Amino acid sequence: MKKDLGILLVFVVLCLVLALLNPRFLCATNLQNTARLVGMFGIFSIGIGFVIITGGIDLSSGSLFSLLGVLLCLGLVDWQLPWPLVVAAVLGLGGLLGWFHGLVVTRLGIQPFIVTLCGLLWYRGMANFLADDSTKGFGNCQGFETLAAFATGNVLGVPVPFVLLCVIGAGAWVVLHRSVYGRYLLAVGKNEEAARFSGVNTKRIITSAYVISGLLGAVSAVFFAFYANAVQPSSHGSFYELFGIAAAVLGGCSLRGGEGSVVGVLIGAALLQVLKNLVNLLGIRSSLDFAVMGTVIFLGVVIDEILKRHRHQRGLRKVQEADSP
């Protein structure tokens, strides 16, 4: 995992600087809240990372959070359905919409950017429509106290989304870096034609990445809804897909496909939340927070590219040395 060292270093330095400048960074409440955000953002970022590894992109996540959040409120509060059923439906719908994206991308050959851009518009529109343009809330959580307590709760002081992120992250790491499926995913992203010649069912692999993205997006959607405690359909989750993409790219996923690491994506997601935290804690005008994040992402990607070229040169040199007598 040599590639993740760079971003890990940036992350550690950033945390240290922040802790030195404002010790409140290390207080329990702040850490807990940051960890909760890292968990929620990290989970769906992994899914987006998988899609990016296939050479695709998923722009629909933010709107998906709004649509699924509205449905969650409607199901639990307005229709009074049992919460396991509603959660299952929400997760199922997330996966189904991802599957739909994947099918359109692989069977019709439409570019992922376009497909998921349409998703972004659709789901936001559907959310507005279903909620009748009004904010949906959970009220006093009657009938689904367990779910609310789970989604907003802690395990031994660690926020549930963060715990779940660790579990999902570990699973995703094994899948991407140790399993046949993961190898196929990387192969398809690098060179779909060559993968097909090697007998890889490339369409199925690509579709599955979108399903994973939709599914993990749905998991995050449940937490986001309870975190906000109310879903304002026109703004809930807006721009969140960009956080996911940024986390994946910071974590070493190449938008050209075929490259990426789960650890990198996780650190990327955490880095973005710490940055947001930094803007708050250092009293930087909050109107600047996007600018700060943009700067850091930009620098991260530029430095990564420079390091990559350096590594490439070194690789070439090694081969030449081995070739020459």
Add this chain to the structure above:
Amino acid sequence: MVTADDTILSMCGIDKRFSGVHALRSVRLTVRRGEVLALIGENGAGKSTLMNILGGVIQPDAGRMAIDGREDVIRDVSHAMALGVAFIHQELNSLDNLDVAGNVFLGREPRCWGPLRLIDRHRLHAATVPYLERLGLAVHPDTPMASLSLAQRQQVEIARALALEARLLIMDEPTSSLTPAETGRLLQVIRDLRETGVSVIYISHRLSEVEQIADRVEVLRDGQNAGSLSGKAIQHKAMVRLMVGRDLDVPAGPSLQTTAECLHVQDLRTQAYPHTPISFSAAQGQIVGFAGLVGAGRSEMARAICGMDAKLSGTVSLAGHTLRIERVRDAIAHGVYLVPEDRRQSGLIVEMTVRENITLPNLARYSRAGLIDRAQEADVTERECRALNVVTPSPETQVGHLSGGNQQKIVLSKWLSMEPKVAFFDEPTRGIDIGAKADIYRLIRQLADGGVVIVMISSDMEELLAVSDRIVVMHEGRITGTVDRQAFSEETIMHLAVGGPDDGGSGRMSL
């Protein structure tokens, strides 16, 4: 410094190092006006480096160059062009979205409408015609580039060089993607250019072409001048001796014992040629060569049989059993493998490591419960690299960093590690050097001797004649004939490749 009247280029003492590798050691090269100089050598001998220096792509560490007797340093590519040196690369640089005239005058289009400086299409097209005529290229200047054949595109690039008033053409492997007929025509174009005083540096691995075309041959070996030949001394054997420093053993002769027919393909129709069903069969242990012009439907046939493309109809059977092949995975399950034509595009994932490439088609076998068994992967990789003589610093090296010959060996080892029953090779030795070619022929023969049915698609006539036990010839989607080893001759096969007795000389030959 040579400054005789008719010397257009002289280079001497050219030295170049790449971070520890001494790519060129005090190399000299002279070219006379109206001369075809063949530059040959194995891959890594330094030909490309030398030509990149001449073309202004890279700078030498030491050495002197003179063009037309005037000593000069070639600063960059545009400077080389201004001096009259044009480089026609192996991979063509034409722009498919423009027409022929647009390519010939790219960057120097005649303008009109005063300050608006719009492109004057009439003058552009009119100016292109003479160059096309000079090359005997019968296409209209407004033909879209995308609709031309590879050979025609190459000629457009030559036209472009002529329009730039190039007096020295560097052609790097110009025939590697051409059919024999197209090659013949290109050689004629080169002869005509020579008559008009243009000099050509011709880089090729195909020594029979060199025999036909070269006035002089300069051989490089390990970054040094290994010798030169001229006139009658330009002979296959002599060239090989200079290139490899020893006589090379001819590829092992085919074993002539025939066994029962084993692979049967019946009425196969592909999407490229939906109206011409093809049928053929091949015996165990036999190497069946497929000859034909580019676009004859040979690759499409192989792709359809192996499940890369959907076939419209037809059955494939192996030892009496009909195979159901709907995708590549099915073919692999039946032991039917296709080693594709373009290794960087289809055969390998060049950004992945040697290990990851070799095990990709058979990962299921090197895994347990969906998880990859790394130890087993490493074992297989090591075994295959040793078996095929792959030169790599480590199994974890990116394949893209290796030489062409080594890359091709890795493509082969991907499939050989899985015990094939039928193997289709599509242009197995394109663009690799003689030493590696011999290795690959030996491997293919070994496979055949081990009972594998081999189908080898090749546009290299020498290769087909030397390696095949039987040659099937295709023309525009149909099989025009099958030639047994006893009846092998270049003429017979060419005759069939252009359409056989009925419409010989038609089609692309007459262009």
